[in-house]
Amino acid sequence: xxxxxxxxxxxxxxxxxxxxxxxxxxxxxxxxxxxxxxxxxxxxxxxxxxxxxxxxxxxxxxxxxxxxxxxxxxxxxxxxxxxxxxxxxxxxxxxxxxxxxxxxxxxxxxxxxxxxxxxxxxxxxxxxxxxxxxxxxxxxxxxxxxxxxxxxxxxxxxxxxxxxxxxxxxxxxxxxxxxxxxxxxxxxxxxxxxxxxxxxxxxxxxxxxxxxxxxxxxxxxxxxxxxxxxxxxxxxxxxxxxxxxxxxxxxxxxxxxxxxxxxxxxxxxxxxxxxxxxxxxxxxxxxxxxxxxxxxxxxxxxxxxxxxxxxxxxxxxxxxxxxxxxxxxxxxxxxxxxxxxxxxxxxxxxxxxxxxxxxxxxxxxxxxxxxxxxxxxxxxxxxxxxxxxxxxxxxxxxxxxxxxxxxxxxxxxxxxxxxxxxxxxxxxxxxxxxxxxxxxxxxxxxxxxxxxxxxxxxxxxxxxxxxxxxxxxxxxxxxxxxxxxxxxxxxxxxxxxxxxxxxxxxxxxxxxxxxxxxxxxxxxxxxxxxxxxxxxxxxxxxxxxxxxxxxxxxxxxxxxxxxxxxxxxxxxxxxxxxxx
Amino acid sequence: xxxxxxxxxxxxxxxxxxxxxxxxxxxxxxxxxxxxxxxxxxxxxxxxxxxxxxxxxxxxxxxxxxxxxxxxxxxxx
Numbered sequence: 001x002x003x004x005x006x007x008x009x010x011x012x013x014x015x016x017x018x019x020x021x022x023x024x025x026x027x028x029x030x031x032x033x034x035x036x037x038x039x040x041x042x043x044x045x046x047x048x049x050x051x052x053x054x055x056x057x058x059x060x061x062x063x064x065x066x067x068x069x070x071x072x073x074x075x076x077x078x079x080x081x082x083x084x085x086x087x088x089x090x091x092x093x094x095x096x097x098x099x100x101x102x103x104x105x106x107x108x109x110x111x112x113x114x115x116x117x118x119x120x121x122x123x124x125x126x127x128x129x130x131x132x133x134x135x136x137x138x139x140x141x142x143x144x145x146x147x148x149x150x151x152x153x154x155x156x157x158x159x160x161x162x163x164x165x166x167x168x169x170x171x172x173x174x175x176x177x178x179x180x181x182x183x184x185x186x187x188x189x190x191x192x193x194x195x196x197x198x199x200x201x202x203x204x205x206x207x208x209x210x211x212x213x214x215x216x217x218x219x220x221x222x223x224x225x226x227x228x229x230x231x232x233x234x235x236x237x238x239x240x241x242x243x244x245x246x247x248x249x250x251x252x253x254x255x256x257x258x259x260x261x262x263x264x265x266x267x268x269x270x271x272x273x274x275x276x277x278x279x280x281x282x283x284x285x286x287x288x289x290x291x292x293x294x295x296x297x298x299x300x301x302x303x304x305x306x307x308x309x310x311x312x313x314x315x316x317x318x319x320x321x322x323x324x325x326x327x328x329x330x331x332x333x334x335x336x337x338x339x340x341x342x343x344x345x346x347x348x349x350x351x352x353x354x355x356x357x358x359x360x361x362x363x364x365x366x367x368x369x370x371x372x373x374x375x376x377x378x379x380x381x382x383x384x385x386x387x388x389x390x391x392x393x394x395x396x397x398x399x400x401x402x403x404x405x406x407x408x409x410x411x412x413x414x415x416x417x418x419x420x421x422x423x424x425x426x427x428x429x430x431x432x433x434x435x436x437x438x439x440x441x442x443x444x445x446x447x448x449x450x451x452x453x454x455x456x457x458x459x460x461x462x463x464x465x466x467x468x469x470x471x472x473x474x475x476x477x478x479x480x481x482x483x484x485x486x487x488x489x490x491x492x493x494x495x496x497x498x499x500x501x502x503x504x505x506x507x508x509x510x511x512x513x514x515x516x517x518x519x520x521x522x523x524x525x526x527x528x529x530x531x532x533x534x535x536x537x538x539x540x541x542x543x544x545x546x547x548x549x550x551x552x553x554x555x556x557x558x559x560x561x562x563x564x565x566x567x568x569x570x571x572x573x574x575x576x577x578x579x580x
Numbered sequence: 581x582x583x584x585x586x587x588x589x590x591x592x593x594x595x596x597x598x599x600x601x602x603x604x605x606x607x608x609x610x611x612x613x614x615x616x617x618x619x620x621x622x623x624x625x626x627x628x629x630x631x632x633x634x635x636x637x638x639x640x641x642x643x644x645x646x647x648x649x650x651x652x653x654x655x656x657x
Contacts, residue, residue: 212656
């Protein structure tokens, strides 16, 4: 059989709770759903392989937002994230996370994942944020995925690897009914009926094009092509604050974190070409990114992560973390460049744009029970709207989603979907395989993402956006009418391009809707350079209404934890001021 | 429109002498998040079929015989 040969086929299975995405939030959601009702069927569907999928494919160096009794309180954390996210936060979900996350840490500990403790046996939490102390290193962080996998096997979760979900199915009355998926190696289609569905499909990380020009050299795991955002959109779910892009400070060209969260607590810092600090705090906020961007353009760049001033033993310790977990090829990269941390600083740059609530706030809108606006549909992790939630947020909110989804499944029967919807989706999915001649997905993807860089990345200029949207519409027409896929693997990429195109359109639409500047670099609109609390102190919700992309305002829920007026702009003062 | 093939030097290299794919091993192919590795019909050894690499390392870390090496893709080296 030739490579990835396309097989024609369609089958159907059913389960109580379907979890889509086996990275971080997904395994925890599946596990909690199953533990909630051990008799129920829980299916974990994954485009790659649950053993090594998602953002933490090679583990993680630590928790960036651990709210540990004795070091931080849920109130303090909720306040910090509210301020860091420029006030646009439904605090209930953040507060609930802050209350629940310590329990999840203890549970992860019971799975065999260790967290750094000091000589007294207390958690050795480090300070990286502007106000509070929440960073907890994980000494065996490379084992996270293995530890999770063991739990999934023990709980008898049904795992389906190499199936890419393409669209959600709903009943006539709008309730979730399941999902359509396609095998990434054979192109056979599988319909999964489910009473509840949890989307844990990660960030939209293949939206902008990295400056290296290598399409898969993205900050996010390149498998995270925004499929969850696109699926939620087409199912009619609301997506929140998509204009609050993710943009991160990374090792130049390598495009992975440098990583100030690891090295900062040891005394490393971000510096300009003069060796001077220019930001108050290395925590990734839009305000910090704006200063980073300004410094790069000011003539005082390049920007570096400075650690050569540290003791060689300290540098070795930092190195052993950076070159072992999360992105272990960092060591190989620096070696190739002849960079030794003991004598040379790490050149940094800013990443391509993406959607990711893990570090910013762009995600499918969810409440504090991880419910989307579609009954029976849940979302958690990088693709759900709880801001700045990182890995521990994915675990904690994944757990919330799993429990609530199983309760929903226990009290509902299967919703009925229209067979015509499946037939239509099959035609859409397979269309690129039916053409004899046309444009391969990699060219359409490159062009789309190049347009995203040229027209959509901040600073956001209205005229540029209008032009960009016209160019994207032309690329979309090519994608819909002329794209070809000659084997199942190419079909996987062809489907991903369609997610990327949808995300590009949503990024443009959402950005034009919010007529102010907010979140520092993430939503810097040159035509509306000021923050406008009077008109725009609100969420924006984007959704598909009568087949059309639509945006509307949604009020920020009353705060659970009040923020004093003199605290509101703490994150606006990121630039180090010259002292007399 | 006719299509041309586009040459790239791929980042993942497999040592055929160490690779045991011919004995039925598919570990590297199984774990790759981007699904870019395959077993060759000709040599029965693993190889990188698609240059779509996140240089993330599961293939190298999980290979039971140490046959797989992940290099940094040339464009960002």
